[in-house]
Amino acid sequence: MKAFSGKYGNTLEFGHLIGGEEVFEGRVLERRNPSDLEDLVARFPEGTKETLRKAALKAREAFKEWSETPAPVRGQVLFNLAKILEREKPTLTRLMVREVGKTFKEAGGDVQEAIDTAIFFASEGRRLYGQTVPSEMRDKELFTFRRPLGVVGMITAGNFPIAVPSWKLIPAVLAGNTVVWKPSDDSPTLSYLFVKLFEEAGLPPGVINVVFGGGKDSTGQWLVELMDEGLLNKFAFTGSTKVGRWIGEVAGRNLIRPTLELGGKNPLVVMRDADLDLAVEGAWWSAFATGGQRCTSAGNILVDAPIYEEFKKRFLERTEATVVGNPLLYPEVTYGPFINERLFQRWLEHYT
Template identity: 50%
Template sequence: MTYVSTNPADLNDVVARVDLVGAEEFADAARLARRAQREWAGVPAPVRGQVVANIGRLVEANAEALARVVTREIGKPLAEARGEVQEIADTCAFFVGEGRRLYGQTVPSEMPDKQLFTFRNPVGVTAFITAGNFPVAVPSWYIVPALLCGNTVVWKPAEYSAAAAQAFYDIFTAAGLPEGVLNIVFAEGSQTYRGLELALERGLVDKVGFTGSSEVGALIGELCGRHLQSPCLELGGKNPMVITEDADLDLAVQGALFSGFGTGGQRCTSLGTAIVHESVHDEFLRRFAQATENAVVGDPFGDVLYGPMLDGKFAVGFEKYLGWIRDHHTVHGSTGVGRITESNPRKGFLGDPDGGLFYHPVIVAGVRPDDEVFRHETFGPLVGVTSYRELDQAVELANLPGYGLSSAIYTTDPGKVFAFRSGIGAGMVSVNNSTSGAEAHLPFGGNGRSGNGSRQSGVWVLDQFTRWQSVNWDYSGALQKAQVDTPAIEADLDFRLDG
């Protein structure tokens, strides 16, 4: 079966054609990775770090070309695509040093003539399934540290970002990776699941990473659990932004605009609901609606807030979410609702609206806790707005949907910041900043419906791709039994000071 990847801003532009494989081919790729893993693990970690350095240099040398492939294939604005490519370079820059810092520890023993040590060992073969909204940055969060730690990789990218994935793979292999260390597999979803199932049954995969929807993540987690494995799950979000009565409203509007509508709201960290104090609710809504109405949408190679939907399936999904708007809601911030066309135009649109999958931004005010639009992720340019009276109520509303990826609070009161931080269930908290954004040396990940607590980026991800091994070395010449033969020093426990 051949998959045709088209430009979502110009549906007549075919970007790539890729042959999709079946479940057995996925398992075969895992077998190749298994054969290559021991030799790759035997390469000293600082030398593996040098390969990571090579990758970073090649990414920087090809940054503009790679960014343009991303923009053409998924419609991400070019400025954001450049930032995404920079994220790969930043990730490589960080993990180059970790090749010299895969430290274990020397631990004091409770017995004489005995030493205790710990070592980090690679997990083995890793299998990563990634989404296409960040077709090169997110894979680097998995692949770079996994390779550095001595693992081999089977990578299944999204079909609709096939060209970007192939370019990414070509850069990595050009950096000096031996054959079989990094393997790319293009496959449809059900074949990927079956292939992963086969690989796990045959003992070919030791660690799974998945970025995508909460629903599919639950299936991946269940499958791995049957094989006593704990996957890395980075899933969806319904990311709240609390705006307090003392917030800088203009700054909050900027944050909401980028959080809610950057990449067309098609990020796992996109703003879901703005939870605004009742005293500033109306003024915030007015300013936010005005900023949204004035924002430029259209050709992603131009200066726009966002471009098209990533792929036709997301356009279909977004149409369903628009159907969740109810009579008690009010819609703001746009001259229309639904797909932007010549007959349903948007003021200031850049480019040919009928050429691609462009949608009006939508602000839905008056959302309630029992609304579908409040409780579920709405992957696309849609932001809900509701109000609160006390901060405890805002935190309760922020946690209510059960996701726990990203969150934000806008306030000038440090007390509110710490109250929000301690009450929110999200893995990431921003203060006076957007819900979106990551840095290569900070842990990224969520809880609840957003993930299983695993973290990407920074030193924290090393625990996902290594296993601790303890070594107990006794050179006393006799069998010493812990807790049994431990020397004891007696104290006079009846001692009392005189006077």
């Protein structure tokens, strides 16, 4: 990794992480601060099909040793990770504000979710229980035990760049699997540093491999297609319902179990006996937190007729009090930028 002076901090230049080594392969992409496009946050490569195959083979090599590592020992790595994340929380929080445009409050909460996840699953290393089952045969004892699946392919979104990956990466490695991860091209720096912290915590090389790039006709699509080549044993995805359906089809024809966290459309219902102060604040937060860029954002607000006018009045007042701007410069900002130009254009198409 190389670092250069940038507008709001260093510009980092880094490669894919494959087998514990940095690999510079593929055309160079850039990530800019969505609050200020003059601020170059990172330069990183776009992985090719061959890059992904290399990563999958390195993950397969690492699987033998990691899967045979006792689960409590794997759990200790996660305890170490939790402590390291706690130490690095201020740095990761500020970087998240810069790289994806979250407010400081939300970015700090994002990192905290990863800390909590690491602590929880570290203890699961001593609770990977099996079952004992009565047998109808006198000289037989029946029992079950858990075995890791193998190599897991993962694609995650950029709106929760530490929290959501932690929900997938941490359980996977705790269970003894290895990973090929294609993070969002909106949050490459956070993803790179997250895996480096896993390595600092004691995770062996090749257990988590990161290949950067885009989605359709790019690294993400090609990673999914590795299921057809027999290089993956499990797939986890966070993203749109349309893409999730396609991933489910590819996984199904290969008898692979996918984990799909897809888009939502969420109505918020306010009844006549509701606490209006609480309802207004909840509606505002659901609609505008993370700039409305998350699957749990309110899509519609349905208000009981007798309280409609009063609710609307209070909700509009709360909305007008929203502070819009660059959260890196103004900590009081409660609504930051769109995470990328593509989402901004989609918003314009819907509402203009």
